[in-house]
Amino acid sequence: MRVIISGGGTGGHIYPGIAIADALKKAFEEINQNIEILFVGAEGKMEMEKVPKAGYRVIGLPIRGLQRSFSPKNILENLKFPVRLFGSLNQARNVIKEFKPDVVVGTGGYASGAVLQVATTMSIPTLIQEQNGHAGLTNKILSRQVDAICVAYPNMESYFPKQKIQFTGNPVRSDLKNLPHAVQSDFDYFNLMKGKKTILVMGGSGGAKVINEAILNGLETILENDFQLIWQTGKFYIDAIKKQLAQKNLLNHPHLFVNDFIYDIKKAYQCADTVVGRAGALTISELTLVEKPAILIPSPNVAEDHQTKNAMALAKEDAAMLIKDNEANERLIPTLIYVLNDENQQEKLKNNIKTFARPDAAKDIARRVMELGKLYPTIF
Structure with a gap:
């Protein structure tokens, strides 16, 4: 054939x-x-x-x-x-x-x-x-x-x-099915520590300016709350972000992994306690399969605003948190802290999102x- x-x-x-x-x-x-x-x-x-x-x-x-x-x-x-x-x-x-x-x-x-x-x-x-x-x-x-x-x-x-x-x-991808719990070697891939609550941030291969700005502006707060971060900036933003991290003396922080692209997304999902990303179809489908609490920030720059519709399908069933693009700088960090500090909310999001998996x-x-x-x- x-x-x-x-x-x-x-x-x-x-x-x-x-x-x-x-x-x-x-x-x-x-x-x-x-x-x-x-x-x-x-x-x-x-x-x-x-x-x-x-x-x-x-x-x-x-x-x-x-x-x-x-x-x-x-x-x-x-x-x-x-x-x-x-x-x-x-x-x-x-x-x-x-x-x-x-x-x-x-x-x-x-x-x-x-x-x-x-x-x-x-x-x-x-x-x-x-x-x-x-x-x-x-x-x-x-x-x-x-x-x-x-x-x-x-x-x-x-x-x-x-x-x-x-x-x-x-x-x-078939290897995202039945995702095993992360072990220390998975965290070693990102030079991070097992046992710390971990945030995975993805804005697509090109990156998402609004998400990157919100994370950069709230990075000290994230680290002060003893969270660690796996951050995919996208190829268009990595140089500027690394320059700003260096100015803040955070580029080599032990609780921060930052790169333009995450080449082993399976390990990233395994390590993550919650995921921040856009609401493209591929991201949504992967999240339903790996059963991770998600904060979705739909891109407004897509045909027929389809990312918002994707995200709303989950949000109305309490299967994900939804933040509008123009509210990300104000709401993302407080929402992250709320989700990571509330075990009941995490379990609700995980249990509800997996019902969408195919x-x-x-x-x-x-x-x-x-x-x-x-x-x-x-x-x-």
Whole structure:
């Protein structure tokens, strides 16, 4: 069987694709059959680095998204969009003709729409994996043409044809299931101490300015309360933050680990007593699986404000704390102190968030892919 998985631009589109690929690979190993998987992403985007690290081949298309702000640079980029789109559609057609996939899966991002569009015109079975509770315009348009749609949230009939929908949840890495308790070696990875209450802060691979500012402004308070911190700043903020930490004589503090990216997120989750982050679909899905108390600060700079909707789905069930982006500087540190000092609140958040978990999402999507490829698995 041959499968193309297309998506990227952000981790929220890349890692679900990798999780689906891993589930397919495992399924075919168990039935002693071969599968070949090819990723198609966008040139210069993070999938061109992350996918090969996961062990898969990736091809980049010259596609770029439309820029929403109207700076002279962005206006010029938008004028190039039709040419890039035409080139990407043409290249996608060539890739599909050469690879001859049995099924094409789209996980969102710049390249996904082009590849799915071409695949549907070539009568190749197609599947959309929609991560959010609010579908984007591209997926809504493509939903009329694709064969199957796997969704992360119930009640998506207002966006997609009901007969095509399968509620699977979002696929996440299999090693986050049944997360063991942290041991000293896990804390050693971050040069921190076992036994201290630990905060994990994540703002995505690029970083979140508001979250970083709130943590930086409240760092002395965090440390004075005898908490320790694992802090992923994002690549755009690490240099400035390290400079400010050095000015405060905190850069080498024994209760602080700071880096642009956390390469072993499993260890970070194991060590964390509570997690601060945005409310992207991937973050939400991971948090439901690792069962950690979470303080979510949705990004306002996303289509249709879908992160707020993601976070509200948890907050209304007391499964996470929700802080608005413009209130983070005022409310984040007091909320952290409250959660970390209240064992009952921690237990309530943990018990409620795990009810949202869909641990077999990747396996369920892999099963649907195999069915579309006319391979009806008996191993699931």
